[in-house]
Amino acid sequence: MYRKIKIIILFFIVCFSVIAFFKDDLNLSKGIVYKTKNATLKTLKIDLNKDKVYLAIGEEYQLIADIETNKNNEMEITWSSKDENIATVSNGLIKGITPGTTKITVITADNVNKEVEVIVTDLVTTPKVNTSKSFLPCKRYSEEEAKLLDEVFFDRINEAGYGTRMGPVAVARFILLEFQYKIKYFNENGRLNNHSGSSHVDGEGRYYHRGLYLHESKFESITAKRYGPAIWGCNLYDAFLGGYRPNGLTCSGFVTWVLLNGGFDIGDSGAGNTYRDDDVGDIGENIPITKELMQSGKVKVGDIIGRDGHVAIIIGLDEEYIYIAESLPPEVRLVTLTKYDGLLKSDNFDFIILMDDIYKSDGNYTEMW
Incomplete structure (x- = not known):
């Protein structure tokens, strides 16, 4: 009898000791027992600051991964490049190596991943002042190359802030610091927002459209012509001076193109002077x-x-x-x-x-x- 009582007492002592040890992990009031201290950290969502990256050779871009987990704790991540001959990555910092397309992947400790497409091109350079640029040749780019240049161009604008102060700045910086050629000055043969008595002309010394005027596929957007159309770098008759010269931009043609592509449509207007009030x-x-x-x-x-x-x-x-x-x-x-x-x-x-x-x-x- 004494032995049986002793065994029962020992049993309750052990039970209460176990309960006391795990009291943080018990919900006795609801009759549910569950353990949370060692719950597995799980990735719920991965957000990246960009889904496609365009790089010049030698250019770098910092990807930032925002990882949402079930416990709001930091999740260990690793980065990898599908082809390090095209682009490398270290702690999210991507570097363009040679022209081509590859994928950069971020992988969490619980094996959840997200990819970013990286396009490296030699059609642009890292932003720099280059005083030895040559003038843009006529028909320098294929349609595919011209489309890629437009993509890079728009990407730079969006990164800076389309529709903000930095939108037009990004446009001008791209054409002067990243584009490989110089654009010629060209006396306009007219403009879309023309004054009384002047010619209504599109794309001759001006280009009031979004994108770069580098391939004849852009002719479909030209709405009025005088001696054109001609893309930048190709000869066009200059009505002001007489004779043929490579098409390009006047001063106001350049600035209005910059503003339009940066997100501000002020019209295809001239520079203006004190005698007019609509330029x-x-x-x-x-x-x-x-x-x-x-x-x-x-x-x-x-x-x-x-x-x-x-x-x-x-x-x-x-x-x-x-x-x-x-x-x-x-x-x-x-x-x-x-x-x-x-x-x-x-x-x-x-x-x-x-x-x-x-x-x-x-x-x-x-x-x-």
Whole structure:
């Protein structure tokens, strides 16, 4: 009898000890026993900051993976490239190696993965100032190449912020810093937003359409012609000077194309002057350029700069210099001036239009590339 009581007492002691040990993992009030301390961490969703990446050779891009788990804890991940001859990846940093297409994959510790397509091309370069560029040859690109260049072009704009201040800046930076050739200046044969008595013309010294004018497949969008159509780099009759020259862009043709592709449709308008009020120079107040203005902090990349009969756009600012994208004979070009003496002494610029009221948002703002 004594032995039986002793066994019963020992049994209850063991049971209560087990209950006490696991009390954090029991729900006795509901009659349910479950353990959570060692529950498996599971991936619920993977989000990446991009689903397709375009790179020049040697260019890098940082992919960022946002992993949602069942316990909101960090999940260990690894990155891999399907073809490291085309692109490599380290901690999400992709680098273009040779032209081609590959996949970059992020894999979680519980074996959930997500892929990104990476296209590496030699049709563009990393952003840089190249003073030895040659002029764009006629029919340089196949239709496939022209389509790829448009894709890269639009990607750069979207990354910077289409419909923001940085949209037009990305357009101008692309054509001057990444595109491999120079675009010729061309006196327009007319424009779509024409003044009384001038010719209604599309794509001759101007190109008021989204994308790059690099292949004849774009002719289907041309709505009015005088001597064209002709893509950039191909000869077209210049009615102002007489004779044939490679088609390109006037100063206002360049700026309106930049604004349109960046997300701002102001019309296929001219540079303007004090005698008219419906051109590019009339979209905002023409503030005289002074040292005080340049020191005020009000001037930003994306602001329009010019004088009567000429417009351009600011695409870079640093402590010493201002970088201006413009089209003046013989080419679409980047002009670098000191912010004070050089700019104040320039004959081509005497006003700036602060574009905050037009752009509304700055986008992914960078003062330099």
